[in-house]
Amino acid sequence: MNQVTVKSPADCGAAELRDFVSLVIQGGEVSPLGLSERVANARSLSFLRRDGALVGVAGLKRPEASYRRRISLRAQLELSEDSLPLELGWVFLLFSVRGARLSLPLCEPLIQAAGCAGIFATSRTSNVGMHATLAKLGFRRVGEDWFSKQATQKLCLFVRDAT
Incomplete structure (x- = not known):
């Protein structure tokens, strides 16, 4: 049975935060340098458990200005903090549960937690499954x-x- 829990980092125990960071690092797409601090500064964290075991994570991030500028420059599109204050990221599912359409239930509560705020997200161009999830969540x-x-x-x- 799958269970999704969304929490503020302040409401997470130290072990939960370590497990979250560990899964994100396992994805191999995020620098581990300063990751624990960035996770602690997030707005909300989503945990997906299957039969009690943590199998996926995602976060609603408060991106730093320097990161926002880098992404804006690379994508050649202004990511104004006023219009897009949040980022959906750190989405990772263990390989054993991929293909089971779990990224949507993992991410949906984070979109709800954002309220009416604008959000941006980045994804590998080859990750068509995540692109489909983002489209279902109202991203373009x-x-x-x-x-x-x-x-x-x-x-x-x-x-x-x-x-």
Whole structure:
């Protein structure tokens, strides 16, 4: 049985935060440097458990200004903090549960937690499953694709305008 829990980082125990960070690092697409601090600063964290075991995570991030500028420059699209204050990210599912359409139930509560705020997200250009999830959540693909510093693949940008 699948269970999704969404919490503020302040409401998480130390072990939960460590497990969240560990899964994000396992994805291999995020620099581990400063990740624990960024996770602690997030607005909301989503945990997906199957039969009690943690199998997926995602976060509603408060992106730092320097990161926002880098993504804006690479995507050649302004990511104004006023219009897009939040980022959906750190979405990771264990390989054993991929293909089971779990990214939508993992991410949907985070979109609800954002209220009417605008949100952006990045994804590997090859991750069509995540692109489908983002489309279902009201995101649209915008800007130019760019090469990731963490991997040899290209990334693309999605935005969900404020409502």
